[in-house]
Amino acid sequence: MGGETLLDKIWRDHVIRDFGDNTYLLHVDRAFLHELAAVAFESLKNARRPILSPELTFATVDHLLDTTPGRGDDTIIPNGKDFIQKLRAGARETGISFFDIDTAEQGIVHVIAPEQAVALPGTVFVCCDSHTSTIGGLGALAWGIGTTDIEHVMATGGIVQTKPQTMRVNFTGALPRGLTAKDLILHLIGEISADGGNGYAIEYAGPVIEQLGVEERLSICNMSIELSARLGLIAPDDVTYEYLAGRPYAPKGAQWDMALSYWRSLPSDPSAQYDRVIDIDCSVLTPQVTWGTSPEHVIGFHDHVPDPSQAETKREQASMSRALDYMELKPGMRIAGLPINAAFIGSCTNSRLSDLRAAAKVLEGRKIAEGVMAICSPGSAQTKRLAEAEGIDRIFKDAGFEWRESGCSLCMSGGAGGERFPDHARVVSSTNRNFEHRQGRNVKSHLASPETVAASAVAGRIAIAEHQ
Ligand SMILES: CC(C)[C@H](C(=O)O)[C@@H](O)C(=O)O
Numbered sequence: 372m373g374g375e376t377l378l379d380k381i382w383r384d385h386v387i388r389d390f391g392d393n394t395y396l397l398h399v400d401r402a403f404l405h406e407l408a409a410v411a412f413e414s415l416k417n418a419r420r421p422i423l424s425p426e427l428t429f430a431t432v433d434h435l436l437d438t439t440p441g442r443g444d445d446t447i448i449p450n451g452k453d454f455i456q457k458l459r460a461g462a463r464e465t466g467i468s469f470f471d472i473d474t475a476e477q478g479i480v481h482v483i484a485p486e487q488a489v490a491l492p493g494t495v496f497v498c499c500d501s502h503t504s505t506i507g508g509l510g511a512l513a514w515g516i517g518t519t520d521i522e523h524v525m526a527t528g529g530i531v532q533t534k535p536q537t538m539r540v541n542f543t544g545a546l547p548r549g550l551t552a553k554d555l556i557l558h559l560i561g562e563i564s565a566d567g568g569n570g571y572a573i574e575y576a577g578p579v580i581e582q583l584g585v586e587e588r589l590s591i592c593n594m595s596i597e598l599s600a601r602l603g604l605i606a607p608d609d610v611t612y613e614y615l616a617g618r619p620y621a622p623k624g625a626q627w628d629m630a631l632s633y634w635r636s637l638p639s640d641p642s643a644q645y646d647r648v649i650d651i652d653c654s655v656l657t658p659q660v661t662w663g664t665s666p667e668h669v670i671g672f673h674d675h676v677p678d679p680s681q682a683e684t685k686r687e688q689a690s691m692s693r694a695l696d697y698m699e700l701k702p703g704m705r706i707a708g709l710p711i712n713a714a715f716i717g718s719c720t721n722s723r724l725s726d727l728r729a730a731a732k733v734l735e736g737r738k739i740a741e742g743v744m745a746i747c748s749p750g751s752a753q754t755k756r757l758a759e760a761e762g763i764d765r766i767f768k769d770a771g772f773e774w775r776e777s778g779c780s781l782c783m784s785g786g787a788g789g790e791r792f793p794d795h796a797r798v799v800s801s802t803n804r805n806f807e808h809r810q811g812r813n814v815k816s817h818l819a820s821p822e823t824v825a826a827s828a829v830a831g832r833i834a835i836a837e838h839q
């Protein structure tokens with residue numbers, strides 16, 4: 372018998388009922404909502420179902436917010452106010468914790484949950500958003516659920532789930548200078564495909580992961596969903612505990628000590644078995660940039676756009692050809708040097724203080740290229756404040772970037788109705804999805820790290836920073 376994995380340990384400590392057949396009723400520790408799920412409050416009210424634990428339920432506004440300085444009319448879509456008002460009313464009536472638009476805690480849900488320590492190691496954490504997998508970077512079981520499911524969680528504190536299979540991805544070798552967490556996860560998606568994590572909980576491990584800061588770990592787990600994984604997670608360690616200590620919702624005093632000794636018991640046992648194990652040698656990697664319309668369409672900065680005729684399956688061939696047409700690229704072209712129209716730094720993947728610092732290092736004393744539209748939207752009000760206290764906003768603005776309020780911003784532009792990049796623009800973006808039309812009509816999105824986005828904005832072409 373092998374030992375237990377991190378997933379096994381957190382899972383078994385949350386089982387309320389084992390139905391057999393790999394299906395369980397799990398206890399949920401935290402539920403987080405954003406305005407697109409505001410209807411949950413209404414449905415619960417209509418059904419006269421109270422929220423079981425308002426003190427464990429949280430909400431903020433992020434998706435539909437206007438992120439232009441001053442926030443204009445608050446929202447970027449015509450009926451955005453309805454969502455926000457419904458959420459506000461629901462929060463007020465039920466007494467949950469609500470980080471409203473103008474509060475110091477507001478931000479993208481996946482940025483503020485760790486920032487405020489609402490999310491903690493060893494917890495089961497759910498939110499009505501696919502990128503909830505981000506929270507796994509703290510060593511939690513966290514995944515996105517639909518609005519009906521979140522209603523159920525709010526009313527009962529439980530959720531029925533099948534237990535995922537386990538995959539371990541070991542990142543080994545010396546990390547080359549300038550290689551970021553974003554490059555690691557993009558590379559993995561390219562290696563095992565956008566479907567490669569289907570049915571799995573992926574534990575990211577190995578010496579490279581251990582050396583990463585919490586914010587970088589969050590970036591990696593964020594994109595687990597782009598692998599179709601149920602969730603991603605990283606064992607908590609001293610780096611995690613140091614990050615959490617003293618944050619607003621972190622346990623204090625004796626409770627902190629108790630939590631810490633529990634958290635220390637969570638990492639996978641050395642003898643634990645996984646359903647699949649993958650090893651990635653990081654020492655040979657270069658900064659990654661996507662060329663197509665799925666995060667799996669990714670290559671190293673120095674590589675050439677692939678040829679669909681080399682694809683292994685007909686399906687893959689068709690998807691690659693379609694992506695090349697949409698992206699207006701030809702097989703064999705170099706991705707390096709491709710002229711761009713816009714650059715975006717933001718989103719729940721890469722809008723934290725460490726991301727903004729890294730981009731600012733590239734931008735310091737430089738100007739973005741003529742004609743490039745460049746936007747930075749910090750992931751939270753707190754991130755924005757801290758960045759401004761360090762003068763990072765000045766560096767961005769002096770370089771020619773727009774320095775925005777926090778929110779999802781142009782990551783998905785509030786859906787088709789929101790603010791978008793100009794039609795047909797080629798955008799280098801620190802976000803997680805390069806799907807067709809996501810950032811605007813016929814907009815061609817290239818995913819990359821914040822450093823690569825900053826260097827590209829300066830060059831006016833896809834470029835990497837000198838230190839990369
Ligand atoms: C709109 C929302 C529910 C969606 C998600 O679940 O991921 C969004 O955040 C996204 O990134 O596409």
Ligand code: SF4
Nearest residue numbers: 502718719779782783
């Ligand atoms: S920042 Fe983008 S990916 Fe993240 S939750 Fe918002 S819209 Fe979704």
